[in-house]
Amino acid sequence: MPADDNLDALLDLDTLHASLRHANVESMTFLNEVAQLFPDAVSFAAGRPCERYLSVEAVHRYIDLYRDHLAKELDGDLAKVHRTMLQYGRTKGIIDDLVAEHLAVDEAIHVDRESVVVTVGCQEALFLTLRALRRTERDVVLTVRPAYVGITGAALLTDMRLLSVADSPGGLDFDDLERVLREAREEGLRPRALYIVADFANPSGATLDLPSRYRLLELAEAYDFLVLEDNPYGFFTGDDEDGLPTLKSLDRSQRVVYLGSFGKTGVPGARVGYVVADQRIAVAEDQTELLADQLARLKSMLTVNTSPIGQAVIGGRLLEHNLSLRAATLRERQIYRENRRQVTEGLARRFPPGKGPEVTWNSPRGGFFLVLDVPFPVTDELLEHAGREHKVLFTPMHHFYGDGVPVPRMRLSASQLTADEIETGLDALARFIHEQVD
Amino acid sequence: MPADDNLDALLDLDTLHASLRHANVESMTFLNEVAQLFPDAVSFAAGRPCERYLSVEAVHRYIDLYRDHLAKELDGDLAKVHRTMLQYGRTKGIIDDLVAEHLAVDEAIHVDRESVVVTVGCQEALFLTLRALRRTERDVVLTVRPAYVGITGAALLTDMRLLSVADSPGGLDFDDLERVLREAREEGLRPRALYIVADFANPSGATLDLPSRYRLLELAEAYDFLVLEDNPYGFFTGDDEDGLPTLKSLDRSQRVVYLGSFGKTGVPGARVGYVVADQRIAVAEDQTELLADQLARLKSMLTVNTSPIGQAVIGGRLLEHNLSLRAATLRERQIYRENRRQVTEGLARRFPPGKGPEVTWNSPRGGFFLVLDVPFPVTDELLEHAGREHKVLFTPMHHFYGDGVPVPRMRLSASQLTADEIETGLDALARFIHEQVD
Known part of the structure; x- marks a missing residue:
């Protein structure tokens, strides 16, 4: 959060705990900010649980x-x-x-x-x-x-x-x-x-x-x-x-x-x-x-x-x-399974082997995340570009390597998305990837 | 919490963070344990807020x-x-x-x-x-x-x-x-x-x-x-x-x-x-x-x-x-004020100046705590004795000095007590103090 810059600073960041200068902290800050910048994008970035069945009434109960x-x-x-x-x-x-x-x-x-x-x-x-x-x-x-x-x-x-x-x-x-x-x-x-x-x-x-x-x-x-x-x-x-x-x-x-x-x-x-x-x-x-x-x-x-x-x-x-x-998560598990299937099948349709850009992914049989390997380094600048121009978000994998060096990988999660959002998002993602390699 | 002693230990406490050996941690553990040992004692030890108006219904509201x-x-x-x-x-x-x-x-x-x-x-x-x-x-x-x-x-x-x-x-x-x-x-x-x-x-x-x-x-x-x-x-x-x-x-x-x-x-x-x-x-x-x-x-x-x-x-x-x-705490503030008054007046009646043991105290015009100065070091052993024999608890002040050396002071709080409990507790405290000096 940039603050009003015409006020004198009392302290310098370099006098505060070293973690505040670490790439990990900058990663979290950056990823949060990007999500806020493009609220209308389909986000494969968030690792949040499905919220369809959350309610204040259930909390009371x-x-x-x-x-x-x-x-x-x-x-x-x-x-x-x-x-x-x-x-x-x-x-x-x-x-x-x-x-x-x-x-x-x-x-x-x-x-x-x-x-x-x-x-x-x-x-x-x-x-x-x-x-x-x-x-x-x-x-x-x-x-x-x-x-x-x-x-x-x-x-x-x-x-x-x-x-x-x-x-x-x-x-x-x-x-x-x-x-x-x-x-x-x-x-x-x-x-x-x-x-x-x-x-x-x-x-x-x-x-x-x-x-x-x-x-x-x-x-x-x-x-x-x-x-x-x-x-x-x-x-x-x-x-x-x-x-x-x-x-x-x-x-x-x-x-x-x-x-x-x-x-x-x-x-x-x-x-x-x-x-x-x-x-x-x-x-x-x-x-x-x-x-x-x-x-x-x-x-x-x-x-x-x-x-x-x-x-x-x-x-x-x-x-x-x-x-x-x-037992409590029967419905959510069904959704997560279905979303995983939809994402991997959707990727397979959009990136058939031997045709177009060389894109591969893993297919975990559970959980929220899969990793997409693409033929170009996935930088933070590209994420912002994808959010702005293609209305789709993902997580550049370099954020999990701790050294800031871009790698040609991105993390995708569909845990919180609807079927329509997944289709729209995958279309946007495919357009973005084609744009990078073509 | 002493555990079953016939099992082999995996780690030694000296390999864990140094704070776990610090007097401050031992203080908190000890004070908690004493409170649990004597649940029937009147406790001037806890610094908890009045709970008379807490309710699950209010939480829902x-x-x-x-x-x-x-x-x-x-x-x-x-x-x-x-x-x-x-x-x-x-x-x-x-x-x-x-x-x-x-x-x-x-x-x-x-x-x-x-x-x-x-x-x-x-x-x-x-x-x-x-x-x-x-x-x-x-x-x-x-x-x-x-x-x-x-x-x-x-x-x-x-x-x-x-x-x-x-x-x-x-x-x-x-x-x-x-x-x-x-x-x-x-x-x-x-x-x-x-x-x-x-x-x-x-x-x-x-x-x-x-x-x-x-x-x-x-x-x-x-x-x-x-x-x-x-x-x-x-x-x-x-x-x-x-x-x-x-x-x-x-x-x-x-x-x-x-x-x-x-x-x-x-x-x-x-x-x-x-x-x-x-x-x-x-x-x-x-x-x-x-x-x-x-x-x-x-x-x-x-x-x-x-x-x-x-x-x-x-x-x-x-x-x-x-x-x-x-505004929200009008009733509680009234209780705290009344309890403070009752404790200081009750102490004054039980320890008149120039008669009996030399006991003095401060009279804060607000908050939860006052300090009682007594003519003997207030050790943890004495606290346990007071809990067991006199059914009254307080906090030996040495716990706030960090070096474990007993001082002739105790902290009292009546924030959570009823009028009857305060009278019973002060009677017990007076008996305990007289026992120490007589």
């Missing part, structure tokens, strides 16, 4: 459902119900029990409620986890490149160095992972964790296959690091396909910290996520605590507690669907 | 009031209303305009809505501000000692060194402040800001008088630092007394960053606070932005945005009372 549930739990003590839902509250949250039950129902993840910390979206969970693991400048976190902007942001905020591991169509290049781990140790660094979206990653759409999941867990033990499994899209497979088991459900040695979000499956505006951290921490010679307890202490200094009203909204939604978000 | 307001603003476009209230949203918030209007109505603070960032309680605002100002280890923040645990926590999370300034009955020892500023500079440090609760501070109850407010603003210019004014209790004067003007309302040179909370005046469970940061930041040779924009960028990496549902609750409450929280 969820809050009441949770209140009634709580009243039963508290033997009808309404003063306690009101205190729980409306006062300052427990740092770990008030729906930790429902979250744990939901994980058992939907994900075969069986954890004690004490291992759960309810957070302000998944992003706070990420920050807390990195903040805990970053003891000194030697502590580093790994992630695949291209990386989700949220992990880059959390690493920046905690001054934690982020090491990149090469991507592969299977989600992770294991040879490169081992190389990075070895070289980091030789440099005197401590790789504390690998961040991964194992199912339908943002931005690549890649999914880790089952043998790779086992292999990653073995490597985590062999090289003594944690796996930060972020799973916002795991449910969004087709109705006819089961997803793969989460890393956490395969974890037999406390290696996986599981990061969850209700932003895509619940109500984004509730801003509720969570972290499952059942790792044991030695706090004294003969005493252990949970990593979750440590994260809660950090949270008490950051946001104190997650809005219990927001938690009631999510709690009510969980209760309405017998703790199953798979 | 506020949400609808805000929805109707938004529908008018958006010309009846219900899809946009739902998107604003329920989707991922603007990082700076959706009630920034209402917050700015409320500040004009209640505090004579006149700022543009673009200077406001709505945060997850005031604590996130504190974190964001320190995160922005902590560029290198040379950047330090100042605060009076005894200090609010929230500023200590935010400094710990940002690895920012906190320098203590001596307290005074007027809230701040200016000679000591100048000494600390000079010595810090001689050491090569950059004092970036002074954190202060100018009205009815937590824990001391002290208020900065008007000449001191002007003097502080002058010093901020002379020594080039910002004033972080946190004002959760400013409204809670007696009905017959106006408060002093806030530092921000006196600020003519962008020196004050104003931190606000709706936790005490609105609905704590909405977890909504805000920061006003109208400072100009030079971002390029001929371009400035607002500090608020930088804080929003940091927020996009921390919590993305504050729950718009929580914001709707606060927005509705503001709308119901014509943007005046002074």
Whole structure:
């Protein structure tokens, strides 16, 4: 937001935290601004959930459902119900029990409620986890490149160095992972964790296959690091396909910290996520605590507690669907599946192999994102041109590589679009691509 | 939370962030645990707002009031209303305009809505501000000692060194402040800001008088630092007394960053606070932005945005009372005033001067807290003893000094108690104190 420029500045940006000059921050700012500049464009850029079934009426209903549930739990003590839902509250949250039950129902993840910390979206969970693991400048976190902007942001905020591991169509290049781990140790660094979206990653759409999941867990033990499994899209497979088991459900040695979000499956505006951290921490010679307890202490200094009203909204939604978000998201999953099909089939019609520009894409069987490879570098200038002249938006992939060097790739998402918008948008996208190569 | 001790620990606490070993964190954990251990004790320890008028029904009403307001603003476009209230949203918030209007109505603070960032309680605002100002280890923040645990926590999370300034009955020892500023500079440090609760501070109850407010603003210019004014209790004067003007309302040179909370005046469970940061930041040779924009960028990496549902609750409450929280809190202010009177008069009856143990206290004309000076060090063991044997709780003041050395002082708050509870609690407190000195 450019401000009135004839006023004296009090401070210089170079005296503020270094993250504010980082490409990641400029990326987010730029992408937001472009979206605002071209509100009439069809946007394949946003990774937002379908909002067709969101309503304020449902919010009211969820809050009441949770209140009634709580009243039963508290033997009808309404003063306690009101205190729980409306006062300052427990740092770990008030729906930790429902979250744990939901994980058992939907994900075969069986954890004690004490291992759960309810957070302000998944992003706070990420920050807390990195903040805990970053003891000194030697502590580093790994992630695949291209990386989700949220992990880059959390690493920046905690001054934690982020090491990149090469991507592969299977989600992770294991040879490169081992190389990075070895070289980091030789440099005197401590790789504390690998961040991964194992199912339908943002931005690549890649999914880790089952043998790779086992292999990653073995490597985590062999090289003594944690796996930060972020799973916002795991449910969004087709109705006819089961997803793969989460890393956490395969974890037999406390290696996986599981990061969850209700932003895509619940109500984004509730801003509720969570972290499952059942790792044991030695706090004294003969005493252990949970990593979750440590994260809660950090949270008490950051946001104190997650809005219990927001938690009631999510709690009510969980209760309405017998703790199953798979059940709750039936209609949305149908839409996402249909939109994915429409985008990939629409691309195939518009870019037949061997004819016209050489354009290829992956076809993830779930999630929100796919990646389109095109025969020209996708710059920010081209995005603005596409928005202005062709009324279509996408995300240049260089924003996920962290160095600003344009790559010939773009990320597409149709999670929030109607069938008509997808057709209009693909037509515009095809015109834009033809214009670039012709 | 002690965990099952026969399981192997995966990590040692000493490999996690240093803040987890800090006295401040242990204080918060200990005080929470004691409160849970003695739920039947009268607690003068909690600094929570009165919850008599909180209700889930009011939450529903506020949400609808805000929805109707938004529908008018958006010309009846219900899809946009739902998107604003329920989707991922603007990082700076959706009630920034209402917050700015409320500040004009209640505090004579006149700022543009673009200077406001709505945060997850005031604590996130504190974190964001320190995160922005902590560029290198040379950047330090100042605060009076005894200090609010929230500023200590935010400094710990940002690895920012906190320098203590001596307290005074007027809230701040200016000679000591100048000494600390000079010595810090001689050491090569950059004092970036002074954190202060100018009205009815937590824990001391002290208020900065008007000449001191002007003097502080002058010093901020002379020594080039910002004033972080946190004002959760400013409204809670007696009905017959106006408060002093806030530092921000006196600020003519962008020196004050104003931190606000709706936790005490609105609905704590909405977890909504805000920061006003109208400072100009030079971002390029001929371009400035607002500090608020930088804080929003940091927020996009921390919590993305504050729950718009929580914001709707606060927005509705503001709308119901014509943007005046002074008007909205009439009944609560009456209760706080009455409780303060009852506590100080009750103490005077139980501890008459010249008879019995030498006990003195201050009598803040507003806010939640007063400090009791007693003739013995108030240790954590004594607190547990008081909870168990006398069924009364308070806060040993050493928790606000950061070094764990017991001091002969305790903090009392009666904000959440009934008249009967106050009498019972004061009787128990008197018995406990007599037991210690007799």
